[in-house]
Amino acid sequence: MTAAADRLKTLVVIPTYNERDNVRPLCRAVLEQGRGIEVLVVDDNSPDGTAALAEAMARSESRLHVLCREGKLGLGTAHLAGYRWALQRHYERVVTMDADFSHPPQCIPAMLESSLRADVVIGSRYCPGGGHRGWARRRVLLSRASNAVARLCLSLEPRDCTGAFRCFRRSVLEQVALHNIASTGYSFQEEMLWHCSGGAFRLAEVPITFVDRQRGESKISLREIVDGMVTIVRLMFAPGRLRRPGSPGDDLRKYPAAGNIRDGELRAGGG
Numbered sequence: 358m359t360a361a362a363d364r365l366k367t368l369v370v371i372p373t374y375n376e377r378d379n380v381r382p383l384c385r386a387v388l389e390q391g392r393g394i395e396v397l398v399v400d401d402n403s404p405d406g407t408a409a410l411a412e413a414m415a416r417s418e419s420r421l422h423v424l425c426r427e428g429k430l431g432l433g434t435a436h437l438a439g440y441r442w443a444l445q446r447h448y449e450r451v452v453t454m455d456a457d458f459s460h461p462p463q464c465i466p467a468m469l470e471s472s473l474r475a476d477v478v479i480g481s482r483y484c485p486g487g488g489h490r491g492w493a494r495r496r497v498l499l500s501r502a503s504n505a506v507a508r509l510c511l512s513l514e515p516r517d518c519t520g521a522f523r524c525f526r527r528s529v530l531e532q533v534a535l536h537n538i539a540s541t542g543y544s545f546q547e548e549m550l551w552h553c554s555g556g557a558f559r560l561a562e563v564p565i566t567f568v569d570r571q572r573g574e575s576k577i578s579l580r581e582i583v584d585g586m587v588t589i590v591r592l593m594f595a596p597g598r599l600r601r602p603g604s605p606g607d608d609l610r611k612y613p614a615a616g617n618i619r620d621g622e623l624r625a626g627g628g
Contacts, residue, residue: 361473362391362466367450369396369465370439372432376456377405381414386462387454388420394465395420397442399435402428432521433545437538440530452524454480460522464565468524475561476529477553479515480522486564487517496569507547510589513554515562519546522565529558544588551592 369387373380384396400408400423408425415421424442426435436453443451450472454460464480471478481487483504489497500519507518533552540548553560 359391359466359470361393361469363393365393365449365469365472366447367391367394367452367465367469368439368443368446368448369394369452369454370436370443371396371398371454371456372435372439373398373400373403373407373411373456374429375403375405375407377403377407377410379456379458380407380411383456383458383462384411384414384418384421387465388418390462390465391469395422395448397422397424397439399424399426399439399442401426401430401435431541431545432543433538433541433548436521436545436549437535440525440535444527444530447527449527450524451527451530452522454522459567459569460520461565461568464522464563465524467563468522471561471563472524472526474559476526476558477550477560478524479517479550479560479562480520480524480565481515481517481562482520482565482567483516484562484564487562487566488564489567489569491569492567506586507589510593511547511551511554513547513550515550515560517562518550519543520567521546525553529553532557539591540584540588542584544584548588548592 371380371383371387380398384398387396388394398408398411398421400411402408402425408423411421411423415423422442424438426438439453440451450469452465452468454462460480468478468480482489483501489500492500504516504518507513508516511518533549538545538548538552
């Protein structure tokens with residue numbers, strides 16, 4: 358545990374869909390990483406009752422919050438809902454991670470420490486010291502190929518461009534025009550990183566060991582892979598990366614619903 362994990366007001370956003378086996382132990386593990394850390398579970402109306410389990414835990418844990426949405430609206434929109442929720446509540450750092458324990462919670466303090474010097478910190482499988490465990494060779498090749506294509510076509514410098522384990526300074530989310538991000542699925546990761554690249558912000562990578570999920574089922578499909586390629590082509594011909602630092606980003610007044618959800622309370626249709 359680092360001083361940053363205790364001192365910085367941090368929100369860890371965890372999108373969920375059918376993660377009842379993982380949600381409670383993961384939330385506990387994340388909250389153990391520092392006194393300044395809180396968790397927001399963004400659930401897309403999971404049929405398996407994930408949100409209800411998280412809500413029950415939130416009744417006795419003031420640092421756990423739940424945002425329940427009306428249906429399966431996509432991973433990208435879940436991240437955006439989490440960003441806006443955090444901005445409206447004045448968190449200093451926003452961390453995003455998967456709900457299946459593939460991203461080790463014990464790496465969060467190191468990411469927060471790195472965020473004292475960088476604007477965006479990536480929990481990276483492919484920087485020196487990083488790696489993965491439990492993947493089939495085909496999955497490894499697909500992941501590396503996806504990263505290589507994203508880096509080459511979008512001129513991205515980080516070695517891990519597709520992972521969801523990231524830490525953002527509040528100022529980044531204030532300056533990026535979140536309402537202009539079109540990706541709703543997994544390709545959201547490349548598009549968000551594209552907006553943060555190009556010299557406007559300082560990017561850093563912290564090595565992690567990505568562990569394949571032990572419980573539940575993966576949500577990645579062939580359609581998501583195709584959508585990722587379409588996103589890359591679209592961004593290649595986009596007019597510009599992002600707003601310059603200091604320019605206005607998202608207008609939070611457009612999203613009053615997120616502000617109506619009280620901490621620790623589950624409300625259908627929020628976000």
